[in-house]
Amino acid sequence: MKKFINKTDDILKESLSGFATAHADLVSLNLEPNFLTRINKANNKVAIISGGGSGHEPLHAGYIGYGMLDAACPGHVFTSPTPDQMLAAAEAVHADKGILFIVKNYAGDVMNFEMAAEMLPFESATVLTSDDCAVVNSTYTTGRRGVAGTVIVEKCVGSLAETGADLQTCKALGDKVNARTASIGAALSSCTVPAAGRPTFDISETELEMGVGIHGEPGRRRETMREADAIVTDMIEAILTDFKTKDLSPTHQEALLLVNGFGATPLMELYLIYNTAAKLFAEHGIKISRSLVGNYVTALDMAGASITLCLLDDEIKQHWDSPVHTVGLRWAM
Amino acid sequence: MKKFINKTDDILKESLSGFATAHADLVSLNLEPNFLTRINKANNKVAIISGGGSGHEPLHAGYIGYGMLDAACPGHVFTSPTPDQMLAAAEAVHADKGILFIVKNYAGDVMNFEMAAEMLPFESATVLTSDDCAVVNSTYTTGRRGVAGTVIVEKCVGSLAETGADLQTCKALGDKVNARTASIGAALSSCTVPAAGRPTFDISETELEMGVGIHGEPGRRRETMREADAIVTDMIEAILTDFKTKDLSPTHQEALLLVNGFGATPLMELYLIYNTAAKLFAEHGIKISRSLVGNYVTALDMAGASITLCLLDDEIKQHWDSPVHTVGLRWAM
Numbered sequence: 001m002k003k004f005i006n007k008t009d010d011i012l013k014e015s016l017s018g019f020a021t022a023h024a025d026l027v028s029l030n031l032e033p034n035f036l037t038r039i040n041k042a043n044n045k046v047a048i049i050s051g052g053g054s055g056h057e058p059l060h061a062g063y064i065g066y067g068m069l070d071a072a073c074p075g076h077v078f079t080s081p082t083p084d085q086m087l088a089a090a091e092a093v094h095a096d097k098g099i100l101f102i103v104k105n106y107a108g109d110v111m112n113f114e115m116a117a118e119m120l121p122f123e124s125a126t127v128l129t130s131d132d133c134a135v136v137n138s139t140y141t142t143g144r145r146g147v148a149g150t151v152i153v154e155k156c157v158g159s160l161a162e163t164g165a166d167l168q169t170c171k172a173l174g175d176k177v178n179a180r181t182a183s184i185g186a187a188l189s190s191c192t193v194p195a196a197g198r199p200t201f202d203i204s205e206t207e208l209e210m211g212v213g214i215h216g217e218p219g220r221r222r223e224t225m226r227e228a229d230a231i232v233t234d235m236i237e238a239i240l241t242d243f244k245t246k247d248l249s250p251t252h253q254e255a256l257l258l259v260n261g262f263g264a265t266p267l268m269e270l271y272l273i274y275n276t277a278a279k280l281f282a283e284h285g286i287k288i289s290r291s292l293v294g295n296y297v298t299a300l301d302m303a304g305a306s307i308t309l310c311l312l313d314d315e316i317k318q319h320w321d322s323p324v325h326t327v328g329l330r331w332a333m
Numbered sequence: 334m335k336k337f338i339n340k341t342d343d344i345l346k347e348s349l350s351g352f353a354t355a356h357a358d359l360v361s362l363n364l365e366p367n368f369l370t371r372i373n374k375a376n377n378k379v380a381i382i383s384g385g386g387s388g389h390e391p392l393h394a395g396y397i398g399y400g401m402l403d404a405a406c407p408g409h410v411f412t413s414p415t416p417d418q419m420l421a422a423a424e425a426v427h428a429d430k431g432i433l434f435i436v437k438n439y440a441g442d443v444m445n446f447e448m449a450a451e452m453l454p455f456e457s458a459t460v461l462t463s464d465d466c467a468v469v470n471s472t473y474t475t476g477r478r479g480v481a482g483t484v485i486v487e488k489c490v491g492s493l494a495e496t497g498a499d500l501q502t503c504k505a506l507g508d509k510v511n512a513r514t515a516s517i518g519a520a521l522s523s524c525t526v527p528a529a530g531r532p533t534f535d536i537s538e539t540e541l542e543m544g545v546g547i548h549g550e551p552g553r554r555r556e557t558m559r560e561a562d563a564i565v566t567d568m569i570e571a572i573l574t575d576f577k578t579k580d581l582s583p584t585h586q587e588a589l590l591l592v593n594g595f596g597a598t599p600l601m602e603l604y605l606i607y608n609t610a611a612k613l614f615a616e617h618g619i620k621i622s623r624s625l626v627g628n629y630v631t632a633l634d635m636a637g638a639s640i641t642l643c644l645l646d647d648e649i650k651q652h653w654d655s656p657v658h659t660v661g662l663r664w665a666m
Contacts (some may be wrong), residue, residue: 002521002538004561004602004638015601018608022592022624057600077601188335205335228337259355264597266633267390268348268410269337275351291355295628300599301636305337330663 001197003301008194012054012076019061023327026065034081035089036061037071046161046170047071047093049086050102050154052109053078055193055300056214059150062328068158069102069326070095077193077300078215080108086116090124098123098167102154102174104146105130125167127174129153131181131308133242134211134219147214148260148297148308149181152320155329159319177316182242184235185219185306187212189264191299210234214262214299228269232276235307240284243311250281250311256290256320257281258308263298265305270294277307290320296328334530336634341527345387345409352394356660359398367414368422369394370404379494379503380404380426382419383435383487385442386411388526388633389547392484395661401491402435402659403428410526410633411548413441419449423457431456431500435487435507437479438463458500460507462486464514464641466575467544467552480547481593481630481641482514485653488662492652510649515575517568518552518639520545522597524632543567547595547632561602565609568640573617576644583614583644589623589653590614591641596631598638603627610640623653629661 005011013031020029020036027036035051050060051073060072071089075081090099099120103113105128117124131149138145157174165173187209190199200216203209208231211219220238243250259274261267274293281288290312297306310316323332338344346364353362353369360369368384383393384406393405403426408414423432432453436446438461450457464482471478490507498506520542523532533549536542541564544552553571576583592607594600607626614621623645630639643649656665 002541002558002636004521004564004598004606006560006562006605011601011605014608015604018604018606018611018626021611022590022604022607022626054601055599057604062600188337208335225335227339229339231337257355263599264634264636265337266388266596266631267395267628268344268387268633271348271351271355271390272339272344273337273351274355275347278351278354293351293355295600298599300601301597303335303597303634332665 001192003194005194011194012074016074026327027061030088033085033088035071035073035085036064037089037092038064041093042070043095044097045095045164046097046167047090047095047099048102048158048161049073049089049093049099051081051086052104053080056297058328059297063151063154063326065326067162067322067324068154068329077195080112083112083116083119086113087119090120090122094122100157100167100170101126102150102157103128104150105143106140106145107142108140123167125171127153127157127171127178129178131178131183133182133238134184138213139217140215145213147183147185148258148306149178149183149310151296152181152256152258152310153177155324156316156319159322177310180248180311181308182239183306183308184238185212185262185304186210186231186235187262187302187304189303191216191302212304214297216299216302228272229276232273233280236277236280239307239309248311250309251285254287254289254312255281256310256312257288258292260297260306260308261295262302262304263295264301264303270305273305281309334525336527338527344527345407349407359660360394363421366418366421368404368406368418369397370422370425371397374426375403376428377430378428378497379430379500380423380428380432381435381491381494382406382422382426382432384414384419385437386413389630391661392630396484396487396659398659400495400655400657401487401662410528413445416445416449416452419446420452423453423455427455433490433500433503434459435483435490436461437483438476439473439478440475441473456500458504460486460490460504460511462511464511464516466515466571467517471546472550473548478546480516480518481591481639482511482516482643484629485514485589485643486510488657489649489652492655510643512579513581513644514641515572516639516641517571518545518595518637519543519564519568520595520635520637522636524549524635545637547630549632549635561605562609565606566613569610569613572640572642581644583642584618587620587622587645588614589643589645590621591625593630593639593641594628595635595637596628597634597636600627603638606638
């Protein structure tokens with residue numbers, strides 16, 4: 001294992017400290033318990049808090065700021081944060097309208113956020129993201145996994161919260177975006193967790209892992225490596241089948257297409273994937289009117305990419321387009 | 334070699350098409366000759382054009398837009414674009430105040446941009462970037478290489494051009510930013526050029542390449558892999574020595590610190606590098622007042638990172654802070 005690290009035990013602290021120093025105009029870091037908040041506390045709004053294991057950067061700390069998260073609780077690499085972190089973060093950002101947790105559906109995260117919610121002296125609600133259509137139940141989950149679509153949920157809910165919407169309205173939008181979003185990933189290499197010191201899984205030069213999770217956990221099956229168009233065709237098919245299963249027809253709908261890199265895949269390849277995916281969705285009558293291409297929800301140094309389709313309606317579109325000012329997403333329309 | 338590609342010959346066209354489709358609000362693509370321009374042509378300003386081999390994304394096409402480039406000419410992977418591309422791009426974006434080429438100092442790029450400049454029916458000037466302090470003369474250069482500091486040059490010159498400044502004033506700022514910028518990179522792995530099909534160089538599990546170029550070309554020396562702090566200490570030392578050689582004292586100066594990933598290095602590691610670099614520069618009396626951390630000038634799928642320090646003055650700071658609206662950099666102050 002070759003990485004830019006010092007002691008394995010210090011990676012998280014050193015990396016978070018670097019993040020907070022580099023982005024001191026946007027975020028403030030608390031250590032022990034570890035959490036990050038907006039530099040300027042928001043008033044009179046639902047406080048949006050997310051978190052999860054580290055190694056998925058810029059998720060979640062990179063999405064703290066106006067129009068998105070109020071706080072993020074990073075666990076160790078691929079390890080859930082603990083309730084003391086959520087409680088301290090909630091205390092810091094609570095703004096009189098309750099706390100909304102956005103949690104990716106993994107057993108550890110769900111348990112820890114549930115414990116925090118029970119202990120919380122404030123009203124709270126939780127949006128569980130589960131956009132990964134690759135597998136039902138998996139290594140770390142009961143039910144589907146939350147993956148790259150989480151960014152879209154955080155963006156839209158964060159936007160709505162800025163308008164002063166109440167807790168249940170924010171939760172309802174988060175649940176709706178999640179239900180209208182499907183993702184699937186494919187890995188060409190494993191990632192290497194620093195504390196483990198070796199690749200999470202072995203994969204040969206002629207294979208890919210279809211439906212891989214963002215911790216390198218198994219997907220649907222090991223497949224023979226082939227041309228990008230063939231891989232993307234299968235991924236699109238999985239997404240379209242998922243919408244059909246949910247009785248959502250994407251045909252003639254507007255959609256957001258997110259092509260997400262897992263960490264070690266060059267932008268050239270992500271745009272090549274986007275090119276094919278956009279064409280294939282168009283052939284199915286889907287109008288891609290919003291796009292995002294890059295490393296938004298990563299798996300350390302895994303080579304691979306995921307495709308996410310979110311079916312837009314006027315409400316989702318409005319909240320996707322609204323101004324956002326974070327490290328990972330930044331625009332003003 | 335495992336990559337998300339179809340035919341090797343089609344990578345560039347498919348990737349550029351994906352880029353132009355995903356960012357149709359910002360850029361317009363012309364194929365054969367290949368160049369990209371702003372979607373809305375600017376008026377009455379120096380037209381800023383850059384270009385170079387592909388594989389360094391988001392450089393250069395990702396920096397097209399308000400406050401930065403008017404056009405970019407992508408060559409094949411790690412291969413210079415040709416004069417017909419620059420001529421066609423210049424024709425498309427010329428806005429009555431001449432053309433400024435921003436060119437990374439590599440023999441092929443220099444030759445092709447020079448040929449274009451000679452054939453151009455417009456007034457032109459060129460800023461050659463050469464911020465890499467690792468080596469003097471190298472595989473593809475006479476003189477120093479232009480690397481990540483090129484982004485800072487493009488940002489500042491692009492900002493100045495928006496004010497209506499004339500060609501020579503824009504060139505002078507570019508030359509000044511380049512002179513006040515020093516970079517050095519370190520690679521933990523090679524990159525793999527698709528057309529070659531195998532890694533550009535071999536490197537063992539216990540080695541790093543100090544001073545590596547952004548095409549995987551050799552740097553200063555092959556070193557034994559060690560903790561991040563030790564690697565970063567040596568990189569900072571190289572940068573400080575370079576400023577000393579140029580009779581520029583960074584002590585008590587404000588500076589911009591860019592920690593750039595080469596493509597396969599996780600953000601966690603880049604922020605860990607940033608954390609150490611910022612501390613070490615502070616110990617040398619340098620005030621880091623601007624920061625950028627991420628994949629801005631990449632080398633396909635190389636694992637590694639570079640550190641860039643740019644000594645700010647009021648003019649550079651103003652142009653760094655000014656609004657920019659591109660795929661790779663986007664903010665409004």
